Amino acid sequence: MTTRGPMQVSPNDLQQPAALSSLQAEIARKVLALISEGRWAAKEKVSDSALAREFGVSRTPVRQVLQALTAQGLLEQNGSRGFQLVRALASGESIQGMVPPSESQSLYDRLMSARATGEIAEEVSETELVEQFGATRGAVRRALMRMSDEGIASRRAGHGWRFAECLVTDEAVDESYQFRLIVECGALLVPNYRPDEAQIKTLERDQRGILERPIHEISRVDWFSANARFHETIVSWSGNRFLVQSLQRQNSLRRMTELSDFSKLSKRRLDEACKDHLGILEAIASGDYKFAAALLNRHISRASQDVSDEGRETSLPMD
The missing domain is CATH 1.10.10.10 (Winged helix-like DNA-binding domain superfamily/Winged helix DNA-binding domain)
Known part of the structure; x- marks a missing residue:
């Protein structure tokens, strides 16, 4: 103590x-x-x-x-x-x-949420964003540059910016899940896959923390961060930088939609995701990477099927 x-x-x-x-x-x-x-x-x-x-x-x-x-x-x-x-x-x-979000992080989150809901068009100028969000041009530019680094926005010829496609269409969501099945499950099967014991314990604590808390105490940022950290970390143990970079960009695209749609999630679905994550970690810790990949395949496929069955209006791609 x-x-x-x-x-x-x-x-x-x-x-x-x-x-x-x-x-x-x-x-x-x-x-x-x-x-x-x-x-x-x-x-x-x-x-x-x-x-x-x-x-x-x-x-x-x-x-x-x-x-x-x-x-x-x-x-x-x-x-x-x-x-x-x-x-x-x-x-x-x-x-x-x-540590509460800084002003720059808050602006970044507001821009992401607004883009996901269509409040920001696919193409926009810095001046329009300055007026819409009541922020300084420097703050807006820093947020856009961060999005550019993450591959979700790019500078147009002139003074405007273009955002990458959000995961708001059925086709885009389906392709996102197909991509993740290939990258994430494949990462678990690369030669010399090496999980880190301390990171496994950290991820387990993250997931149990979500399970133990009532949903009104779980913020959308807490959930997305824990979820993204789980998937990025297990892929990082492959030691393949290109797999990690690809998944990080995918998570940036997902962040736009999922931060906006968090309120549609039920505690049951959050708990199901956390229990799936804990099962995958248990398999990884035991060294059974094939079984872990099979569990991850089922986990991602089930989330994809949930979206197809319930539709985008009532269910978001929550994992």
Whole structure:
């Protein structure tokens, strides 16, 4: 059990708007994601200089974030050794809950949701988005550049932008599932598939956390992040960068629709997905990758069939 010193604060303090700047909030979310993914073992050093290089920022905001996480009891500062990990995120703790989205993340999510619902046309100018969302041109451009990096938007000749097709037609959704069956199930069967034990435990904690919480306590970002992290991580154990990059782009396309349609999901369907995920992880942990691929095939195929049976108006591609 970690004993709090007189200068430490409660976990809720990171939720206060004044606690972290926009840059610090982005860094904090990245560090928490790395902790959740098992980057460091307990008592392992967390280097502020290494993280600054990885994130492409100066050392000062990274150090400030690590100090804030130390106040939460996740890290500890040990003189010349710097920071080291004390514990992973506990069940019920989420990155979204511990660090609210920055302004840039909020704008990004609003643009994604608006595009999914058709509030933003396939082709649009920065000026139109500035007026529609009441944001600065710089903020809009940064969000669009991020979407460009993710392969879901591209700059047109001139001053406009074009968005990639959303998964809003039956044909696009069917093709998305076909693509994922090939990529995800195939990734489990590549030679030298190597799962990471710490990441398996992190993914299991994510899924059990969803199972244990009532649906009104699960945000759409929490669910999509846990779902996308599961699928991307099990593919990453293939060691094939092209498979990972392809799935990340697919998840970016899915994010547009699924963040918008989360309210249509029932707790039953969320629980079914989480139990499927846990079964797949169990098979992977036992080394039976063929069985894991078969379970994943059934999981994705069942989700695809659910969409076909119920229709887009009542059911979204939730996995």
